[in-house]
Amino acid sequence: MLLDTDNHTLVPRLTPELERDIAELAYWTGDKGIALPLMLTARRMPTWIQPLVDRVLLISNPTHLTRVPALPASPPPSAPRGAHIQHLALSAKIERAQLHDVLRRLPNMHDLTIWTGDTYPELLAPLVGLTNLRRLSVNLHMLLPADAEADLPGGYAPFAHLTHLDLFGHFPTSLIPHLGSDSSPRSPTSP
Numbered sequence: 001m002l003l004d005t006d007n008h009t010l011v012p013r014l015t016p017e018l019e020r021d022i023a024e025l026a027y028w029t030g031d032k033g034i035a036l037p038l039m040l041t042a043r044r045m046p047t048w049i050q051p052l053v054d055r056v057l058l059i060s061n062p063t064h065l066t067r068v069p070a071l072p073a074s075p076p077p078s079a080p081r082g083a084h085i086q087h088l089a090l091s092a093k094i095e096r097a098q099l100h101d102v103l104r105r106l107p108n109m110h111d112l113t114i115w116t117g118d119t120y121p122e123l124l125a126p127l128v129g130l131t132n133l134r135r136l137s138v139n140l141h142m143l144l145p146a147d148a149e150a151d152l153p154g155g156y157a158p159f160a161h162l163t164h165l166d167l168f169g170h171f172p173t174s175l176i177p178h179l180g181s182d183s184s185p186r187s188p189t190s191p
Contacts, residue, residue, distance in 0.1 A: 055085065096118070110133065119139050124143065
């Protein structure tokens with residue numbers, strides 16, 4: 001409690017930690033009648049809530065690409081919005097260059113779902129940069145080259161840190177043991 005010197009009354013004051021807990025609870029309840037007034041009046045509320053709002057991104061229509069934060073021209077004083085996005089689900093077919101750009105803008109992604117019907121071997125290269133990627137859902141048959149024994153761009157590094165891999169479609173089961181390593185399924189003595 002603080003003493004208001006003008007009115008000589010006690011003004012309630014919460015610790016920043018307790019304020020943050022209240023802000024997060026208000027956000028997670030989904031009650032806009034609670035969260036919106038807090039967002040408009042509590043000066044720290046947007047700083048605390050924006051990372052929660054930005055954690056999950058669904059692109060189910062190509063027009064949703066506007067939701068992907070642009071990369072800043074210079075490093076901002078605080079983390080860019082793209083740094084907060086950890087979960088991305090793509091279910092809309094978008095141009096390949098746009099998909100590569102989206103993956104480049106979201107370096108801290110943990111979960112990636114690509115259900116676009118257009119996965120291809122060149123998509124492995126941008127996946128290499130996603131070092132925090134732990135869960136991937138993809139059509140492996142379309143992601144890997146037609147010659148499954150071929151060397152991949154970037155090797156099998158995109159799969160090395162995964163803890164969960166959701167595969168659908170047809171895929172060569174002989175490759176599954178190699179997905180957890182950086183090496184090709186070819187042995188050094190293979191022609």
